[in-house]
Amino acid sequence: MQDQPQKEELYIVDILHRVGIKSSPKETYQALTTREGLSAWWTNDTQGETKAGGKLQFRFGPSGGFDMKVLEFRPAERVLWQVVERPKEWIGTKVSWELKQEGDYTIVLFKHQGWKEPVEFMHHCSSKWGSFLMSLKSLLETGKGAPWPNDIKVDDPQKDTPG
Amino acid sequence: MQDQPQKEELYIVDILHRVGIKSSPKETYQALTTREGLSAWWTNDTQGETKAGGKLQFRFGPSGGFDMKVLEFRPAERVLWQVVERPKEWIGTKVSWELKQEGDYTIVLFKHQGWKEPVEFMHHCSSKWGSFLMSLKSLLETGKGAPWPNDIKVDDPQKDTPG
Numbered sequence: 627m628q629d630q631p632q633k634e635e636l637y638i639v640d641i642l643h644r645v646g647i648k649s650s651p652k653e654t655y656q657a658l659t660t661r662e663g664l665s666a667w668w669t670n671d672t673q674g675e676t677k678a679g680g681k682l683q684f685r686f687g688p689s690g691g692f693d694m695k696v697l698e699f700r701p702a703e704r705v706l707w708q709v710v711e712r713p714k715e716w717i718g719t720k721v722s723w724e725l726k727q728e729g730d731y732t733i734v735l736f737k738h739q740g741w742k743e744p745v746e747f748m749h750h751c752s753s754k755w756g757s758f759l760m761s762l763k764s765l766l767e768t769g770k771g772a773p774w775p776n777d778i779k780v781d782d783p784q785k786d787t788p789g
Numbered sequence: 790m791q792d793q794p795q796k797e798e799l800y801i802v803d804i805l806h807r808v809g810i811k812s813s814p815k816e817t818y819q820a821l822t823t824r825e826g827l828s829a830w831w832t833n834d835t836q837g838e839t840k841a842g843g844k845l846q847f848r849f850g851p852s853g854g855f856d857m858k859v860l861e862f863r864p865a866e867r868v869l870w871q872v873v874e875r876p877k878e879w880i881g882t883k884v885s886w887e888l889k890q891e892g893d894y895t896i897v898l899f900k901h902q903g904w905k906e907p908v909e910f911m912h913h914c915s916s917k918w919g920s921f922l923m924s925l926k927s928l929l930e931t932g933k934g935a936p937w938p939n940d941i942k943v944d945d946p947q948k949d950t951p952g
Contacts, residue, residue, distance in 0.1 A: 638802050643919070644912035646944030731945045735912055749807030749898055756919030760943070780923070781809030782894045
């Protein structure tokens with residue numbers, strides 16, 4: 627028994643990442659907002675419209691993929707997507723990219739927000755986003771990323787999913 | 790103006806990861822609970838006692854490091870540490886490792902819990918933990934990890950910190 631009202635807990639379930647890339651914010655932004663750029667670090671099967679209001683289709687072979695609506699972008703500063711199709715845990719969640727310059731580096735602050743619960747799949751997606759951010763870093767620093775189907779596997783390759 | 794008392798909210802933010810490693814839970818557990826194992830994927834400067842109640846010192850050269858108290862362990866299943874020294878954002882936070890077998894793989898569910906706020910440093914730590922988990926995976930699958938000082942840099946090497 628307790629005689630005080632219980633505090634309401636607000637559990638924030640976000641995937642957060644931060645990487646520093648030896649590249650300009652302008653080049654980093656290009657890699658996030660052109661089909662050519664996205665194909666070179668996330669998945670070589672990237673289709674759709676990269677403008678605001680457009681819909682991007684990211685596919686990963688038999689594992690399926692995601693459709694993202696481009697909600698917002700500000701050149702060299704910010705990109706915001708909302709997931710409109712599959713998987714069910716992702717629908718409605720938002721993916722944001724904030725860019726800022728620090729010396730010779732562009733700092734990328736990444737958030738995948740709006741998860742309802744910290745399910746095991748979310749843990750997986752956190753690790754997988756981390757490895758795709760390293761692919762983005764590698765693309766911009768060396769000219770070579772690791773997009774699907776050559777992505778770094780964080781799990782059994784038979785079970786590894788893109789998200 | 791609002792006519793209802795504001796609810797007191799308690800924010801909870803966690804770093805979550807999940808990797809699948811082609812290894813047994815027993816071997817994975819060894820890599821998390823022996824100085825030899827920890828030195829081979831996290832930092833080659835690992836000291837201290839790995840038993841329950843013991844204190845482990847992880848050091849990363851001029852960047853400093855962490856002291857962890859071993860709160861709990863269950864062979865091949867679970868390890869729980871609490872950060873007792875530095876950096877300030879880490880003090881009191883807990884790091885847990887849950888292991889389970891799936892076919893030829895050990896699934897590692899990782900949580901770094903108890904952050905007070907989703908500060909920029911937390912975004913960095915999320916990416917850095919992700920890359921150290923890949924170092925753990927590599928150690929167990931190939932015999933070679935990437936512990937500090939040979940860790941994968943997620944930022945400008947001059948500024949990259951271990952946490």
